[in-house]
Amino acid sequence: MASVLSIIHYTFIQQSRNHLYMVVILFGLTMIAASLLFGAVAGDQEIEVILDLGLAVTELFGLIMAIFGAVTLILEEIESKTIYLLLTRPLPRSHYLIGRFFGLLLSIFVSMLFMGVFHLILLFVKGWTLSATFFVSFPFMILKISVITALALFFSLFSTSSVSSIVFTVLFWLLGHFGTELSFLANKSKNAISALGTKAFLFLIPDMSVMNYRDVFTLAGPHWTQQFLWGSSYAFLYCLACLFLALALFSRKEF
Amino acid sequence: MPFNQKAFFSSRKTNIYLGLTFLFIFFSRIVSVYSPSSRFPPFHKILMKEYASLDTSLVLMGLRRVGGELSFIQYLQYLSAPQKEINEKGNTKPYPRLLVLSKRTGSLNPYYHYSYLFGAGVLAFTMNRHSEAIDLLAEGIRWDPSFWRYRLYAGAIAFREKKETHKVIELLESAITYPDCPSMIKNILAGIYKKQGRYLRAAEIYIQLLNSRDKNYIIKATQNLHDLEKNHGIILQ
Structure with a gap:
């Protein structure tokens, strides 16, 4: 446990000193501020536009950090051979991988928190009346980012090129939001093989709609606590699947 | 980093990890299918080609x-x-x-x-x-x-x-x-009242419109309130 915590700490420090990390946060803050411009031309819907656009920007920049962070996290260490320093110690590879995963997640959450606080300030300046929507959407966004980080970590070990890992992760993120449409297509399809193939494919891609509360909070449905329970169960299981797969690859990797 | 496929699948530890992966993927899909979470209906129709x-x-x-x-x-x-668009009849x-x-x-x-x-x-x-x-x-x-x-x-x-x-x-x-x-509906209703000569109620709605987030309606409401005050003797407090 102590070794995992040390790696989490080390990863967090490493990420927060990364120039790219800082640039992404700054760019994210700028984009959140830019939502004011969209709000200004939205008439009565000003606050709604600033709220939704700000949340979307926070999530997208969290995604960028997750993808670039996860893809380069282990690949860079392998290429620079600094990984030898860690793996030659009595440190199980699983501890190393879990520590890296949670360290990266922690750094992403902190950056999202920065963006969230800035977003809140902007909303209050524009006369927003405090509502739970903002605060409830955040944990759901974190669930989505956790899933994509686990997936990106797996792809970074699966593929030898960082570009292909990024492409695969982005593709899975996009398909993850297209699950409802894919399911609809599978049901409409008259070709039994393609319908079956699509349904089998749905097993592999993450179902982001389970955790996409930010996009659907105005829809009628169960209370957010119930939705969060299902969403977090899903994220937990999917993250575990990705981490075990990554571990299967990492445990047999020869350096 | 050479990848030895034979060695990879022959390891007991790896097989356990792979088994757990499939198990968790399967359970996650079950959670996804039975989740009562709110979802949008499928996006299946593109209405405007340019967008x-x-x-x-x-x-x-x-x-x-x-x-x-x-x-x-x-x-x-x-x-x-x-x-505007002109149709084949010239309208x-x-x-x-x-x-x-x-x-x-x-x-x-x-x-x-x-x-x-x-x-x-x-x-x-x-x-x-x-x-x-x-x-x-x-x-x-x-x-x-x-x-x-x-x-x-x-x-x-x-x-x-x-x-x-x-x-x-x-x-x-x-x-x-x-x-x-929408502020536009309030503006329309106030306009109907003004047309009917029910200036007081029109003024009340225009006053409500002053709190609109849309600046255009605030300007319109202000102009109408000035008009009601000047031409129809409505005293605004």
Whole structure:
């Protein structure tokens, strides 16, 4: 446990000193501020536009950090051979991988928190009346980012090129939001093989709609606590699947 | 980093990891299928070819709500500049794409009530295109039958078509009591009162409009209040 915590700490420090990390946060803050411009031309819907656009920007920049962070996290260490320093110690590879995963997640959450606080300030300046929507959407966004980080970590070990890992992760993120449409297509399809193939494919891609509360909070449905329970169960299981797969690859990797 | 396929699958530890992966993937899919989480209906219709790539990208990024709002802003921009189309008979039709633009917003976010109410209000009360307004509201009702304000607006539009102004007023009075009522509807109702000579009630609604987030309606309300004060003797406190 102590070794995992040390790696989490080390990863967090490493990420927060990364120039790219800082640039992404700054760019994210700028984009959140830019939502004011969209709000200004939205008439009565000003606050709604600033709220939704700000949340979307926070999530997208969290995604960028997750993808670039996860893809380069282990690949860079392998290429620079600094990984030898860690793996030659009595440190199980699983501890190393879990520590890296949670360290990266922690750094992403902190950056999202920065963006969230800035977003809140902007909303209050524009006369927003405090509502739970903002605060409830955040944990759901974190669930989505956790899933994509686990997936990106797996792809970074699966593929030898960082570009292909990024492409695969982005593709899975996009398909993850297209699950409802894919399911609809599978049901409409008259070709039994393609319908079956699509349904089998749905097993592999993450179902982001389970955790996409930010996009659907105005829809009628169960209370957010119930939705969060299902969403977090899903994220937990999917993250575990990705981490075990990554571990299967990492445990047999020869350096 | 050589990858030895034979060694990879022959390891007991690796096989356990792979087995657990499949188990968790399977359970996660079960959770996903049985989850009662709110979801949008599938995005299956591209209404405007020029926005097809934008709309599809927004759906793929999980930004249908933001997409609806951006599409609504594009609708407002379309409305802010003079637009007309001349058909084969030589008749001009102002703002011909109003309905399809409103429906595009609805295709991205079918639960964007404000957009439906605003779109129907513009079509019916400023363009006199009642059937298109009803068509739009019908689509809103199809997606969210429980949102009864669509029916309220539909009623007001039907009475307007029959020129039964007192019934239109009655329904619009009810509509403006809700916080999601577009400023445009309040402005229309105040305009009807002003036309009928009921200046006091018109002034009350214009005063409400001063709290609008839309600066254009604040300017319009201020001008109307000055007019009521100057020409009709309404004393504003």
